[in-house]
Amino acid sequence: MTDTLTASSLGSFARGRRVLVTSALPYANGHIHLGHLVEYIQTDIWVRFQRMRGARVLYVCADDTHGTSIMIRARQEGRSEQELIAAMSAAHQRDFTGFQIAFDHYGSTNSERNREYCAQIWGALRSADFVVEREVTQLFDPTAGVFLADRFVKGRCPRCDTPDQYGDSCDHCGSTYSPTELKDPVSTLSGARPELKSAHHLFVKIEKLRGFLTEWTQEPGRLQPEIANYLKGHFLADELRDWDVSRPAPYFGFEIPDSPGNYWYVWFDAPIGYLAATSEWCDANGEAFDAWWRSTDTEIYHFIGKDIVYFHTLFWPAMLHVAGFPLPKRVQAHGFLTVNGEKMSKSKGTFVLASTYLEHLDPAHLRYFYASKLGPKVDDLDLNLEELAVKVNADLVGKVVNLASRTARFVKESGLSQEYPEDGGLFREAAASGIAIAEAYEACDFARAMRLIMGLADRANEYIDREEPWKLKKQPSSAAALRDVCTVALNLYWQLVTYLAPVLPKLAEQSEKLLGGSLASFAAAEQPLLGTPVAEFEHLMQRVDSKKVEAVMAATRDAATDAAASAVGVSAPSPTSAPVLNQPFEDDGEALAGEPLAPECSFDDFAKIDLRVARVLTAVVIPEANKLLRLTVSLGGEATREIIAGIKSAYAPEALVGRLVVVVANLAPRKMKFGVSQGMVIAAGPGAAEIYILAPDSGAKPGQRVH
């Protein structure tokens, strides 16, 4: 009956194909959350799919462990970096396992093997004359004890003398310069006067490879078209700047062997972690590294987020190319996750950690939901929790699992028929659909694959309804017919579970127990199961309970609150404290953590800043700008100022006119694209819709100073 398809054609389509797959390395500075999981679930599904088609797949990942923030966090927590990253790696791996993400090997960038590969690639860059060493005289903040990047230094423009300019270029005259040329430089970190300090810096002259990279990135199928386009128009159109790959001590990372006191920048050693992880796996499994990474027979795939595209499409291929490694066949980027249409937020309970989710909900639900949403494009993906419940309940429970649920019990005694019954071509058609489904998986168009599968599920349910097995059951004379109908239904179910197995490995496993076959290969969808026993039916999947969804969000909010409490050292309230808050606040530590306190300043320092109450007289949008409003404010009497403020996204002009605000009145005028701004309106918030202007209580008058 399935003779139109050669047996196991789907399952062996990729036999002999050797595929090396990576997900981006999660940073050891934080726990895995639902946003990370988009990538790992996407990759894991793709890997499982490739295996089911007969490819030999190696899936590796590792923790990304280096950098300043790890160093500082370890200090704050009073433990070594090694302790910190070991604990975080264990937590990461626990979370991944919980979501059935199955790496072949999970390494760390802080491994000896990684250091070796870093040295190897570094050596190749050196000998191919890609490294420029420059004795750079850099500004150093003696208070904070760190070298200052350009934008952490301000001063007067060396060309036109305009004050308050950043270390790289002047907004007034447009000239560019080195921060050391700034007059009267100030560190924006501590306010200290930076010292000149000589530092050895190492750069990779990536411009030498612009032709090669252009060709490589524009190769069809290499990158998603929108990304190839973007690179072509933005980076590759101009001369590529030398890439600064070193950081001076102190830095948690690998010291550069031929440049003592300098460390490889975290983004240098992070992708090399792919090599190290592969190598470690090879050692542990008696495989030859060269067969995986040095062989042109191996197809290398990187799954990444859109934020790190240029590391993986410019620097990384450049490094591999120079060091003589084959390059990735494809770099697949995905968008960011939003929850209920917004950025994830701890206070709203949508910044959900993987571990929190797992305490309440089934990982399979998230895997299916992501699969149903993930296409080949770089679009952001929205996790609407209501939609998740509806989709999972309707598709997986109502359609797919229901097929087994409504027929398996009827054949518990008899098992499946010996011969495949007439089914009107349903099985054959579903087997043939495997090609389109496989193509969709291959192209990372999981949403399409899910749609195709659900279409098949609809047809199977219609079949059961037509055949009415429950009626056959009531007539002992129809026993054979009953068994035939259930055989068809369960085989159609079997096909669906085959196709869904990359997404729902646990369901596949349970189904193997129920029906006794093997779902290791897509070939399972081509040959019906016949004459086999059927096990006692057990529920294969629970519905999504919206109470549990709410519990996840509540737990997320609670965790944020607890973190805030411990962050500010709140202990039990003192019995003598007078006014008691009878209403609990849910102020989390998100904001403070995101922007730590600035170094202490003296009263004199503070007094330099002249804050004044002002009244907004006029406010108009600047149409050409995306974020700016042009305000006229009064400081009382005739004194007015024009201020350009980046608050358009949060305030309509008419909502501002007439109200009192606080302005920095003695801020040096700043020439901007749309005019000169004579001051600054004080506001809080992360930006976009969340900008909150400070207002004095009623009674304050324009012109009054804020002390």
Place this chain on the structure above:
RNA sequence: GCCGAAGUAGCUCAGUUGGUUAGAGCACGCGCUUCAUAAGCGCGUUGUCCCCGGUUCAAGUCCGGGCUUCGGCACCA
């Protein structure tokens, strides 16, 4: 302003190389069924396929122009 993507039923989306009365799921209404996890099946309602113009025997699909939305960049001290 620049670059990119997208605009199809109340919602989420599908519509392959232009080809018959534009589809699915959810929601809604009516009916059937009761094997199944308040699951399933049938029938039905809802559309200026963003707008204008062009090519064509034929445009949701191709071309030109415009509008809107969302990303990214610039601008935000």
